[in-house]
Amino acid sequence: MxxxxxxxxxxxxxxxxxxxxxxxIRICPGEIIGIVGPTGSGKSTLICDIEQxxxxxxxxxxxxxxxGEAPGRDIRTDPRKKRIxxxxxxxxxxxxxxxxxFLRMHAKSRNRNFDTVERVIDxxxxxxxxxxxxxxxxxxxxxxxxRALMAADIAVISDSPIVLIDEIExxxxxxxxxLKLLAAEGKIVLVVTHDPVLALMTKRRIVMRxxxxxxxxxxxxxxxxxxxxLVRLDNYMMxxxxxxxxxxxxxxxxxx
Amino acid sequence: xxxxxxxxxxxxxxxxxxxHTIRSLKxxxxxxxxxxxxxxxxxxxxxxxRLDIPVRIGLSRDMCPDHFAIYNTDEMLKWAREQDAGVxxxxxxxxxxxxxxxxxxxxxxxxxxxxxxxxxxxxxxxLLTTADVVVATKGDIVSQAEREVFRERVNEANxxxxxxxxxxxxxxxxxxxAEVISExxxxxxxxTLRHNAPLAICTLCTGEMRVAKEHHMGVLRHIDGFTEYxxx
Numbered sequence: 475m476x477x478x479x480x481x482x483x484x485x486x487x488x489x490x491x492x493x494x495x496x497x498x499i500r501i502c503p504g505e506i507i508g509i510v511g512p513t514g515s516g517k518s519t520l521i522c523d524i525e526q527x528x529x530x531x532x533x534x535x536x537x538x539x540x541x542g543e544a545p546g547r548d549i550r551t552d553p554r555k556k557r558i559x560x561x562x563x564x565x566x567x568x569x570x571x572x573x574x575x576f577l578r579m580h581a582k583s584r585n586r587n588f589d590t591v592e593r594v595i596d597x598x599x600x601x602x603x604x605x606x607x608x609x610x611x612x613x614x615x616x617x618x619x620x621r622a623l624m625a626a627d628i629a630v631i632s633d634s635p636i637v638l639i640d641e642i643e644x645x646x647x648x649x650x651x652x653l654k655l656l657a658a659e660g661k662i663v664l665v666v667t668h669d670p671v672l673a674l675m676t677k678r679r680i681v682m683r684x685x686x687x688x689x690x691x692x693x694x695x696x697x698x699x700x701x702x703x704l705v706r707l708d709n710y711m712m713x714x715x716x717x718x719x720x721x722x723x724x725x726x727x728x729x730x
Numbered sequence: 731x732x733x734x735x736x737x738x739x740x741x742x743x744x745x746x747x748x749x750h751t752i753r754s755l756k757x758x759x760x761x762x763x764x765x766x767x768x769x770x771x772x773x774x775x776x777x778x779x780r781l782d783i784p785v786r787i788g789l790s791r792d793m794c795p796d797h798f799a800i801y802n803t804d805e806m807l808k809w810a811r812e813q814d815a816g817v818x819x820x821x822x823x824x825x826x827x828x829x830x831x832x833x834x835x836x837x838x839x840x841x842x843x844x845x846x847x848x849x850x851x852x853x854x855x856x857l858l859t860t861a862d863v864v865v866a867t868k869g870d871i872v873s874q875a876e877r878e879v880f881r882e883r884v885n886e887a888n889x890x891x892x893x894x895x896x897x898x899x900x901x902x903x904x905x906x907x908a909e910v911i912s913e914x915x916x917x918x919x920x921x922t923l924r925h926n927a928p929l930a931i932c933t934l935c936t937g938e939m940r941v942a943k944e945h946h947m948g949v950l951r952h953i954d955g956f957t958e959y960x961x962x
Contacts, residue, residue, distance in 0.1 A: 525874065531905045553878040560874040569876055570847045579848065580875050583882035627875050
């Protein structure tokens, strides 16, 4: 597949079968787009449509174009050619394998070198509390460890020009670090989120309701100021969380 | 007329995937008929009937369901021709992984559940290794990495098969499967199985209930792999 310079969402229908309120969304490399909306409003479905490069063949009837064209079947299905990485909401692995075995297999499926395996584990361990070992069974990892491993896997083995992230704020991993890791420069990134910090860190956000896209909002300068404030507050919250996790006391409020 | 044989592990979503696929087939003007083979009980005929297509069920009872399906293939084809069907879809019970009920000249579809883990493609044997199409279901429950590893394992077990990721709830993959079905050539006259059915020619096959070795005759295999013929 050639370089990706545009991802296009041709909108379809919502849960009631009515047309979505937006016709088409164009996204360029380097853009981080948020997807917001109440639970059940179709945010994850939108992400899945993009991951599958749907061609009007899903219940939403959306079409996903790359560089203005419908991608061929190979690109849609073969992980060696697919250029999309997805962090879904899944919190656990079901595969009965060790971490190392699994990552080696995944590296093979994506045509990557096996030295990526060690890097994935190292990066995952910067996002999670208790460290993950290569010999661990995948199924015994906690939700946070699994999520950290999935995120690191996306950054290294599935490293792709299009990155889809579904609620990274869940599972107690370091969300800002994880987003920074996944949203490397020059990528097209879509982030489903309920978190105001993450939502306001994006350039534009897609608003969902009843399974359909309702509008696309560009983050205003005022919102960017609010975002900076929120980041400071959030970092304070995170430092408190760390202290509490380590068994410390937080008796004095630190003014931020 | 085309013949499609759909096999797969129990609960993998064969019927759900087929329901969506049949809708897609009807949309492109094909007339499918379905025969569902099960062992003891099924109400899948009622599910299929809602699609307004000819449906027939076969219960194998105490006979091996795959032997039953294979033995009745001619009869099923005859019935489907009488219904003016363009394609006969035979959904098997799929209980025994030793078997692959696919004749040559059919489209062999193996439905397999991704949540059973990436070692499953290595375990299911000829059911998967002799299939033309492997339909991987329930991929929405696992991570993208796990789906890709599963796919890699299917590729290792059956290089050259076409893998379709499907979802029995949303209908994902159904239009792709329908497309493959519509491109399948018509079934020939002299059908031969792609893989032999499991060996079972012994007193147990004819209803012997006693367990002790002395009561059994026929072609029997010991736990160490030694195979012998006992009898007259």
